[in-house]
Amino acid sequence: xxxxxxxxxxxxxIPFFFNDEALVPxxxxxxxxxxxxxxxxxxxxxxxxxxxxxxPHAVSHWINVAKCLELALNxxxxxxxxxxxxxxxxxxxxxxxxxxxxxxxxVQLEHAAxxxxxxxxAAEHAHxxxxxLPYLSLLTDDCVRRGADIVEGGAxxxxxxxxAMGIPNAADSLAALEEAVFREGRVQPAEMxxxxxxxxxxxxxxxxxxxxxxxxxxxxxxxxxxxxxxxxRLYCEMLAGYRTPSGGRYHAHLxxxxxxxxxxxxxxxxPDGRLAGEPLAYSVSPVQGRDVSGLSAVVRSLxxxxxxxxxxxxxxxxxxxxxxxxxxxxxxFVDLLVTAIDLGVGQLQFNVVSADMLRAAQEDPERxxxxxxxxxxxxxxxxxxxxxxxxxxxxxxxxxx
Amino acid sequence: xxxxxxxxxxxGLVFDIQRFSLHDGPGIRTTVFLKGCPLRCAWxxxxxxxxxxxxxxxxxxxxxxxxxxLNACPNGAITTDEARVLRVRCQSxxxxxxxxxSEALETVxxxxxxEEVLAVVLRDEPFYRTSGGGMTLSGGEPxxxxxxxxxxxxxxxxxxxxxxxxxxxxxPWPEIEALLPFTNLLMVDIKVVSAAKHRRLCRADNALxxxxxxxxxxxxxxxxxxxxIVPGLNDTAQDIRKLGDLVLSLTGPPPLELMPYHGIxxxxxxxxxxxxxxxxxxxxxxxGTICERLEGMGVRVVRDA
Numbered sequence: 001x002x003x004x005x006x007x008x009x010x011x012x013x014i015p016f017f018f019n020d021e022a023l024v025p026x027x028x029x030x031x032x033x034x035x036x037x038x039x040x041x042x043x044x045x046x047x048x049x050x051x052x053x054x055x056p057h058a059v060s061h062w063i064n065v066a067k068c069l070e071l072a073l074n075x076x077x078x079x080x081x082x083x084x085x086x087x088x089x090x091x092x093x094x095x096x097x098x099x100x101x102x103x104x105x106x107v108q109l110e111h112a113a114x115x116x117x118x119x120x121x122a123a124e125h126a127h128x129x130x131x132x133l134p135y136l137s138l139l140t141d142d143c144v145r146r147g148a149d150i151v152e153g154g155a156x157x158x159x160x161x162x163x164a165m166g167i168p169n170a171a172d173s174l175a176a177l178e179e180a181v182f183r184e185g186r187v188q189p190a191e192m193x194x195x196x197x198x199x200x201x202x203x204x205x206x207x208x209x210x211x212x213x214x215x216x217x218x219x220x221x222x223x224x225x226x227x228x229x230x231x232x233r234l235y236c237e238m239l240a241g242y243r244t245p246s247g248g249r250y251h252a253h254l255x256x257x258x259x260x261x262x263x264x265x266x267x268x269x270x271p272d273g274r275l276a277g278e279p280l281a282y283s284v285s286p287v288q289g290r291d292v293s294g295l296s297a298v299v300r301s302l303x304x305x306x307x308x309x310x311x312x313x314x315x316x317x318x319x320x321x322x323x324x325x326x327x328x329x330x331x332x333f334v335d336l337l338v339t340a341i342d343l344g345v346g347q348l349q350f351n352v353v354s355a356d357m358l359r360a361a362q363e364d365p366e367r368x369x370x371x372x373x374x375x376x377x378x379x380x381x382x383x384x385x386x387x388x389x390x391x392x393x394x395x396x397x398x399x400x401x
Numbered sequence: 402x403x404x405x406x407x408x409x410x411x412x413g414l415v416f417d418i419q420r421f422s423l424h425d426g427p428g429i430r431t432t433v434f435l436k437g438c439p440l441r442c443a444w445x446x447x448x449x450x451x452x453x454x455x456x457x458x459x460x461x462x463x464x465x466x467x468x469x470x471l472n473a474c475p476n477g478a479i480t481t482d483e484a485r486v487l488r489v490r491c492q493s494x495x496x497x498x499x500x501x502x503s504e505a506l507e508t509v510x511x512x513x514x515x516e517e518v519l520a521v522v523l524r525d526e527p528f529y530r531t532s533g534g535g536m537t538l539s540g541g542e543p544x545x546x547x548x549x550x551x552x553x554x555x556x557x558x559x560x561x562x563x564x565x566x567x568x569x570x571x572x573p574w575p576e577i578e579a580l581l582p583f584t585n586l587l588m589v590d591i592k593v594v595s596a597a598k599h600r601r602l603c604r605a606d607n608a609l610x611x612x613x614x615x616x617x618x619x620x621x622x623x624x625x626x627x628x629x630i631v632p633g634l635n636d637t638a639q640d641i642r643k644l645g646d647l648v649l650s651l652t653g654p655p656p657l658e659l660m661p662y663h664g665i666x667x668x669x670x671x672x673x674x675x676x677x678x679x680x681x682x683x684x685x686x687x688x689g690t691i692c693e694r695l696e697g698m699g700v701r702v703v704r705d706a
Contacts, residue, residue: 208465
């Protein structure tokens with residue numbers, strides 16, 4: 001572990017940490033025998049598969065939980081266009097209490113999940129006609145024995161992976177609604193809805209209060225952490241009820257890849273003070289810049305999620321100021337990782353950079369070409385990223401002393 | 402009047418609880434900052450820690466000029482001019498801070514019970530177990546609230562935590578002695594050895610401090626001495642020689658850690674409406690030389706490996 005941390009501290013190498021204690025039980029929960037579950041491997045970024053015996057669906061579809069909340073608060077309609085894209089229901093001003101908001105969110109999420117699964121299953125059917133994979137089938141256990149191509153369900157494990165997006169934003173939003181609207185009465189439901197519809201125009205005071213003063217996931221605060229955990233559990237259990245055409249399972253995948261930017265672009269203003277179009281959080285990392293209570297608090301928040309239900313893996317990137325890893329900091333960091341594993345956090349990646357380093361690279365890319373950062377499940381030279389992604393990475397909290 | 406151990410109290414004034422502290426004792430720690438200090442060191446990087454009462458801080462850069470605070474203040478202490486707060490009228494009641502949406506106004510210092518503090522501290526128990534860490538009391542000066550400090554240390558010990566305090570040792574001896582059974586490590590500051598200089602730079606006499614340090618070392622308690630090194634103020638050859646002589650004259654003698662001056666706290670002075678005369682000061686560049694000189698005298702200097 002010490003050598004791993006030295007590699008993290010050097011930057012450039014940027015290893016992943018996968019936690020067997022979380023991932024093996026998650027696979028066993030989906031019907032994989034313990035011995036085989038222990039042989040899991042990562043596909044490209046952080047997607048978990050069973051090498052040689054599974055049809056390796058890295059990501060079958062994405063579901064935007066933050067968008068589902070938007071629809072739940074606005075009667076099934078897009079906040080900006082007004083277009084109906086989810087089941088019809090009451091708007092926030094008629095929902096009455098937090099339980100009603102959660103129930104409305106559940107309706108939207110179920111609707112999104114049903115369509116997402118329908119699409120993935122339809123694609124699998126289409127593959128049988130148009131995309132047979134004889135070579136891969138030869139190399140995958142049970143295809144030959146069963147006499148079936150991998151796309152026909154020949155593999156021993158025919159799971160799909162359902163990726164959840166925006167859970168941290170939705171959790172912060174529910175916490176903000178609970179605190180500001182339903183508990184304190186600081187803002188009336190109708191006023192809140194109007195602020196969301198107008199993208200907080202003329203309501204900078206309200207937006208800042210929601211952003212800065214309402215409790216946020218990533219700080220070991222009971223309220224948002226409970227919402228994040230509840231949403232994650234709901235997502236995992238909802239998807240566990242679906243089956244693929246080959247009888248396989250849907251594995252929940254708490255991962256956004258780099259799509260928190262475009263999906264954020266499609267999502268209207270949220271009650272956590274986020275403006276319409278702003279990026280969502282990376283996977284289950286706290287929303288960028290909102291984890292301000294130290295690394296142990298972030299780990300505690302991450303550990304509040306049921307990682308053992310996410311069989312396709314969960315993911316988090318934490319950005320750490322290089323100064324934190326100097327001297328005694330290195331030992332503290334080793335202990336942090338060991339404890340995160342004990343607490344059942346599924347997966348972790350670290351960037352060792354300061355915001356100043358990144359800004360300098362933005363200003364003068366020629367001189368900072370070797371600066372590598374963890375973007376998502378992969379690393380890339382910072383200067384090759386587009387500006388939005390660069391800004392997103394700069395906005396993530398750089399943990400220091 | 403005979404001096405006695407402090408009575409246990411159940412609540413105190415806390416201005417911050419910092420988790421994942423790596424430089425306030427061994428392992429991963431939670432540092433509890435108590436408000437109130439008997440010294441007024443010129444270089445203090447926690448100026449909000451001095452006064453033993455809640456204070457209002459105003460961070461001008463965060464202000465969005467929404468005007469929420471103007472209506473909220475019952476004392477007429479909020480104005481529209483640049484300083485925002487009329488310090489002579491402000492009662493630090495916190496009414497303005499509660500309505501401020503942008504955290505430009507903040508109340509520094511909150512009365513908290515032992516249970517409330519411990520509840521936060523215990524959240525990181527798994528990290529203490531892995532790392533050998535625990536709770537550190539800092540400040541301000543923990544001994545400015547001796548009864549509360551005692552209660553916190555005792556409660557932490559009851560939960561099996563490693564405990565440490567950071568102190569300047571300016572307190573009646575019985576108050577220090579009372580903490581010893583519940584404290585694993587004492588980090589004791591030696592600001593300046595010369596009495597005249599100490600009075601000038603820290604606004605208090607150091608005779609009691611030095612007497613307490615001597616006595617502490619005789620008890621055999623685990624002690625780490627810490628000396629701030631502030632360029633031009635306490636880093637002359639004579640200062641360093643006196644520091645070395647003092648350390649070597651103590652029973653043990655305990656190890657010494659040098660704490661180089663940094664200007665990180667300078668922004669807080671403005672927020673509190675305080676003057677900060679050291680504005681132009683830089684971090685010391687001669688730390689290595691000072692280290693070597695002390696080691697040459699035979700002092701055990703701790704370096705951050």
